[in-house]
Amino acid sequence: MHQSTVTRGGAIVSAVSVHLTRRLSQLYVGLALYGVSAALLVRGGLGLEPWGVLHQGLAERTGLTIGVVSIIIGAVVLLLWIPLRQRPGLGTVSNVFVVGIAMDGTLALVPDVHGLLGQIPLLIGGIVLNGVATGLYISARFGPGPRDGLMTGLHRLTGRSIRLVRTAIEVAVVVTGFVLGGSVGVGTVAYALAIGPLAQLFLRLFAIPEERGGSTVVAGGTPEQAILRP
Numbered sequence: 001m002h003q004s005t006v007t008r009g010g011a012i013v014s015a016v017s018v019h020l021t022r023r024l025s026q027l028y029v030g031l032a033l034y035g036v037s038a039a040l041l042v043r044g045g046l047g048l049e050p051w052g053v054l055h056q057g058l059a060e061r062t063g064l065t066i067g068v069v070s071i072i073i074g075a076v077v078l079l080l081w082i083p084l085r086q087r088p089g090l091g092t093v094s095n096v097f098v099v100g101i102a103m104d105g106t107l108a109l110v111p112d113v114h115g116l117l118g119q120i121p122l123l124i125g126g127i128v129l130n131g132v133a134t135g136l137y138i139s140a141r142f143g144p145g146p147r148d149g150l151m152t153g154l155h156r157l158t159g160r161s162i163r164l165v166r167t168a169i170e171v172a173v174v175v176t177g178f179v180l181g182g183s184v185g186v187g188t189v190a191y192a193l194a195i196g197p198l199a200q201l202f203l204r205l206f207a208i209p210e211e212r213g214g215s216t217v218v219a220g221g222t223p224e225q226a227i228l229r230p
Helices: 002-044 050-062 066-079 090-109 116-139 146-158 162-180 186-206 223-228
Strands: none
Touching: 002 050, 002 066, 002 090, 002 116, 002 186, 050 066, 050 162, 050 186, 066 090, 066 146, 090 146, 116 186, 146 162
């Protein structure tokens, strides 16, 4: 009886370890791929995602790399969580640093591309990869990114819908970034139209069941899901 109990306990610990390893792997692979996808959109030159427009505009004005600007903006947004009483998780803090580092690393390796024959594949690849990355890191359930948390915090504070809050923030971000010199184009529109359905698809594909065998992350009405719905 005692040996059986010990064996069963060891199996449980092993299962928990495997479950945690998968979650951590998805978190960091997803965040790294998010940075890679953002860099591909930069090299594509056909327009960036909303926050990318702001990051690029600030990078143009400050002389900093776009990855470093992304880290700084992420940290500033994270500070805004304090009055909103949002609680960051491991994924939240990791998001601030990993995405920016991966972005600068990719930009150092991938050269500028000229001509639509090269730009269009980079745009499509960047948007699809961004959806994959979003599905990976959110499904890991280590907390939303700083920008997503800002949206959910304002949603709770103002009582406005997630969709309205998200739209208001991203319009403000795009306009500010464009004024500063960020790239707005067909890629920006394509990203806005495609990222919701893509993220929802990959959230389902990469969903990790609860340790007790419960429903997956996509089954419930989490704030992250509400943000990603088109």
